[in-house]
Amino acid sequence: MIVTTGLVVLIAAVVLALGFGAFRAVSDGRFRTRRVETPAAEPVSVPVSVLDGTAYDEQRGERATLLQFSSAFCAPCRATRRVLSEVAEVVPGVRHVEIDAEHHLELVRALGVVRTPTTLVLDGTGREVTRAAGAPSKQAVMASLESAVSAE
Amino acid sequence: MTATSSSPTAQRTGIDPRGPQFTAALTAAVLAVALVLPAAAATVLVAVQAVFFAIGATRGVQRTPHAWLFRTLVRPRLAPPSELEDPAPPRFAQTVGLAFTVVALVGFATGVTLLGQVAVGLALVAALLNAVFAFCLGCEVYLLLKRATA
Incomplete structure (x- = not known):
């Protein structure tokens, strides 16, 4: 040959x-937890929402937010949307917020989102607790929510 | 099916996700064969594939010969799909495929065979990912491109 x-x-x-x-x-x-370095100078800084300064900040859930980044050419975004909205429906105080990544590139860059779908789990103050790239299962979302709520 | 019959638009726009996967499998086979044939035969095969990509990109993924084969030969033998999918992502993927095959044709036509083969190889990677894992590479690259350029 x-x-x-x-x-x-x-x-x-x-x-x-x-x-x-x-x-x-x-x-x-x-879901992976990103290590966020807190500045040593202000150890008891007021937690700031990752959505601070955007219109989406008002849509956050009381206890937790499932923040989904989507794009038009993204087949798994549909499945992710279904899973996250189902979870938000059954868990009180949790809301699903979906953002079109293509039209919010500053936020996409600031949060280091490189793929769609990317799901960020935010706690009650809007801080990122964990994130998943790709379509997560319902069980994985539920488990990540538990850590988001208990981290408060 | 009572829930879906009330939303005719969802019915009309959704496609069976296994259709694009079947198309990708045929595409991967064509591209793989093109890589082991001599340059002249490879050029013809890649040109044919470029035409298929162009049809998918301009007229939609449901209008390709592959989609026709899927509808008439494959789909009748499968169980109904568990859910339908938006045709926009696979259509975009066809555009990406077209770009790669055009680069490959330029390579073959100008005698830079290696360029042609590498371009075919990259298109093959994307087609295999789609066929085996139902994963759309072009769709992910889209956001990265937007991030980098816009």
Whole structure:
């Protein structure tokens, strides 16, 4: 069998696709807590909502907010919307807020959102507790909410 | 089905998500074969694929020959889809595919075969991700591009 560059490209493409796809299948929809460094100078700073200064800040839930970033060309955003709105419906004090990432790029950059859907779980004060990129399962959302509410 | 019959627009705009996945599988096969054929034959195959992408991008993913095959041969053998999907994301993906195949054709036409093969390889990665994992690579790159440029 003659090894041509085309064959090498073919094998590389298959390996890349399967590797990336498998990684995504494992990591998608899992909530991760980002370490936010608090400035040492003001250890008891007043918590500021990540939505502070935007019109969405008033839509936050009393106990927690499921903040979803979506875009037009995003199939899993639909499933995520369904899951999050279902959770917001059954859990009191929790609201689902969906933001079109494409039209709020400053917020997207400030919060370090690189994919849609990305779900941020905010506590009652609007601080980020945890986040998930990719469509999360209902159970994962419920579990993340528990930590958001207990962290208060 | 009583709930969905009350919203005809949702019925009309939604597509079976397995359709684009089937299309991606055929696309991946065509691109893979193109990589192992000599440059002349590869050019013809990639040109044909570019036409398919162009149809999907301009007339919609339901209008491609692949979609017709899916509707007539595959879908009747499958259970009804658990949910319908927006056709906009796969249509955008066809546009991305078209861009890659056009670059590949430029490579083949100008004798820079390696450029052609790498472009075909990248399109193949996207098609495989779609076919195997129902994952739309172009759709994710869209936000990253917007973030970087706008």
